[in-house]
Amino acid sequence: MTKTKTILAALAAGLLASTSALAGDVRIMWYSDGVEGEVLKDLVDRFMKENPGINVILDNVSYSVVREQLPVQLEAGDGPDIARVTNLKAQSQHWLDLRPLVADAAYWDENFGAQADWMRPDGSSQISGFMTQITLAGGFANKTLFEQAGVAIPGKDATWDDWAKAAKAVAENQQVPFAMALDRSGHRLTGPVLSYGANYIGADGKPAPLDQGTKDFLKKFIGWIEDGTMSKDVWVSAAGSTYRAAADDFINGQLVYYYSGSWQVPNFSTKIGSNFDWVATGSPCGPVNCTGMPGGAGLVAIKYTKNPTEVAKVMDYLAREDIVKEFSERTLFLPAHKGLLAKGLDFKTDDAQAKEALNAFVAATGSLSDLAQKLPGWFWSDTFYGAMVTRISQAAAGEMPVEEAFTRIDADIAAKVKDSGL
Amino acid sequence: MRTHNSGKSSLGALVMAPIHFLMGILDAPLRWLQRATGIGGMAAFFLMPNMLIFGIFVLLPFFINFAYSMTGGTALFLPDRTFVGAGQYARLFDCRSYLDPGSCAEDTFWTAVKNTAWFVVLQVTLMILVSLVTALILNRDLAARSFWRAVFFFPVLLSPVVVGLIWKWILQRQGLLNFGLYGLGFDPHVWLNDRNWAFAATIGVSIWAHMGFYTLILLAGLQAIPKDLYEAAEMDGTRPARAFWRITLPLLMPNLLVVVVLVLIRAVQIFDEVYVLTGGGPGTSTLYLTQYIYETGFAAQLRNPGLAAAASILMGAVLVVLTLLQLGLGRSEKKGGRK
Incomplete structure (x- = not known):
């Protein structure tokens, strides 16, 4: 009997060991828009040479895995040890507090404190991670098409209407299929909506019903899709809140003006090369301001890790100034590190267009509205974005009038708030 | 010819030996089971592995799914969810x-x-x-x-x-x-x-x-x-x-x-x-x-x-x-x- 018990205990122990992380293993879930996965691999390899007791496993996944599968893993109390995530605030209850674990919490507060609130529960002083990149939504114009059409590129304070008019003139002249495109994303839609004076946040901190500013831009936007100024392909290409980008149309020279964001710079630099000239234009102006939307991806530690000490060591290493500098310069990403931003960066590219575009985005950070800076840290941002994308797509596809879409957006958001029990 | 046949049969006997051995071991308990439960019980016994797989991978998820359908909220784990009946x-x-x-x-x-x-x-x-x-x-x-x-x-x-x-x-x-x-x-x-x-x-x-x-x-x-x-x-x-x-x-x-x-x-x-x-x-x-x-x-x-x-x-x-x-x-x- 004792022998049987011993065998069963050994089997159970073996089973447990096979299903849990080995001591010293740190698993990172990572997605890439460009070359950042390769750069991170170099950095991680160096870390493992310096720290032979820690084995860092890099799981390169698609963005949709981070958006759709990671949340389910986290809800189940599972998942990687570290993850690169964009939906930072709404999942902040799953992040590990690194404050007692990192070597120098003051260094983290000083250099990454400005965005710390984006990734921690409200009212907490937790250190959850750091932004691997700060992004800013903004526009890109195909300069070659403008020149060939003999149309002047609208200036710094040009409005959305100015851009629509100019882009349409170029598209007609150059016989390209799309004048303008805006990614199928609520985040992207929010920049122009805010420039029309919108406010998503109610007095109680929960989502407010759509206001006049939001409705004004959304009506204009759907009107542009209907008259062919704005690419219909991107917005009607899926149901629900699925993300779709129009980057390939811009890269293929089929699009005159593309509203996306700073993360496209390395992508364009690599894929467009010398095929045509392009420029970053910042965000067009609305009646109230010329804001874009800030955002980015953060690297966060997951609180379900079996190896928190090792995780903190990896995070300390990746957040080091010299490592952030190398990562940002090689990936052409704007860093969040305050000290590094003050010292400046030398982006590793021979592409003058890319350097100029990055500078344009840095300059555009000066025109961000207060609300735009607040939204990345607002719990309900993604709920708002999802509802807008779903219903605006339906209106753009002709399934419902725009006024009904507005009613549905409000109802969808109210239902989500009710479902959450918050 | 006879040699060839006998070689074939000895190979067959070799292959079947472990099966015969296993059957020998199982024979007594299975006979006991048949005596105890009758023919119907034997049928149930032989169907059990399949029914077990069906139960674990089809019936159990169905009942869990049904239980989920009676709950509300965004939490993933059933115990963390609130009962809403047919809501x-x-x-x-x-x-x-x-x-x-x-x-x-x-x-x-x-x-x-x-x-x-x-x-x-x-x-x-x-x-x-x-x-x-x-x-x-x-x-x-x-x-x-x-x-x-x-x-x-x-x-x-x-x-x-x-x-x-x-x-x-x-x-x-x-x-x-x-x-x-x-x-x-x-x-x-x-x-x-x-x-x-x-x-x-x-x-x-x-x-x-x-x-x-x-x-x-x-x-x-x-x-x-x-x-x-x-x-x-x-x-x-x-x-x-x-x-x-x-x-x-x-x-x-x-x-x-x-x-x-x-x-x-x-x-x-x-x-x-x-x-x-x-x-x-x-x-x-x-x-x-x-x-x-x-x-x-x-x-x-x-x-x-x-x-x-x-x-x-x-x-x-x-x-x-x-x-x-x-x-x-x-x-x-x-x-x-x-x-």
């Missing part, structure tokens, strides 16, 4: 008119139901017609008949994701079809942005991808029909159309019945290739029920597993009805055959 079902059925999805609280669910219903009616009808015609053609004495059979079966071997991607490359704005049309002097058309064409494309692609399998089942049925029946009919001067209605179709009915039910069930569950091809768009014109369940339960920013579970239970109920229909028709077919 999720009430939400799904909260409609002024079931024929107008726009009048429902969960309009997307009813849009998905409507789309799925249309898809099932059109796809099942066309799938059976196309599979039957293909099977009839492939049953004839064609040149390179095996090659043609392989050609029609090949898409069945492809992953649904590959099927979706292939057709996306063909149908998209700058796809192969528009390239061909442009070459022939026609205006290109954005097929997947057009509600009707996108819907038609999902039907066409699913038929292309799966018809090979159903054709194969029907072909097997056609080949089982005795040739002498046709010869006798021909001697009596029966026209080919009459032979088809009076000989082929009645004798093919058991196979046809299996195909109808399989196609129906598969059509209700349509998801993968459509998700890749259209993503449910344009708008929600190709949003089918499984995609609605997936997006509600997993892909939405604030997931609602309870609502997704309730929708999947309703879909499950439809599938149960279809399966019962198959059983009922199968039984009446057998009775008809006996008469």
